[in-house]
Amino acid sequence: MKKIPPYNQMLIPTLKALKLLGGSGAIDEINAKVYEVTNYSAEILEILHDENGVQTEVEYRLAWARTYLKKYGLIENSSRGVWALIDNELDISKLSETKIVKSVQAQTKKNNSDTNIENLDKKEVLEQKMDENTNWQEELISVLLQIHPSAFERLCQRILRESGFVQVEVTGKSGDGGIDGKGVIRLNGLLSLHVFFQCKRYKGSVGAGDMRDFRGAVQGRADKGLFITTGNFTRAAVQEATRDGVPPIDLIDGEMLCEKLKEFSLGIETQIIEQVIINPDWFLKF
16 A cells, blocks of 8 residues: 555646646546556556455545545536546646645635544545545445345346346356346447346456456357446456457446446435525625
8 A cells, every 4th residue: 555656646647637638537537547647557556445346546546636636726527527627728837736735634624613623633634525425335335245146137237227228138147258148229229239248246356357258258149248347447457348359348347336326316315405595695685
């Protein structure tokens, strides 16, 4: 863990990544570009944040970096998960990561009404407020890891149906290269693609070997392969899934799986708390 750079050293690389992406990007795009900018080793990139494997430690710290940059007023994010520079002409060379961190921590301390804040470590205060999404995802993954493998296959079947797949079947044949089911996705009501999928209820990382085995079972039998896991994929696995000259395999990791369950309200209830704000100026106009 000591080899992994702290989140504050990821602030400037995140901004550079957004610049290289044209000013905006999805989280996966930004992270991938940060890896290019920093040249982090494969060993560092594959260290998991926790045993559930929802995120790698680098992904977790990059989430903190984005939060700091947002609080400092340099980037923003949309409801669709796209992050963007507020000022595309931003001169990154004039920024100081130390100044950003101190400014955000001072603002957080000022806004916190807890009288005991002076006795809390600054990092602990920020941890209470940041990365709340990861907490519910980790809790959800813990639940998914407790259900029976066959139940997880049926859950994946339901997700695919909710996503527009038809004729979705769970086969679960042993010795079939890990193929757990198949389905058909229709594009614009005209073009149909036959998809084989594999479901891996797994804590750790799925490797390139698993990807090659799955492709071998899919090739010549379906148009596409879809690999779903509660864990994540090693960089070697991602590269193998998208390698030139072979049929690509689409990947759904634990984080994306959680988001899909939330999107379709499958076992997840999102509560919106009403906040009443009074505008005194409005009343003073009478």
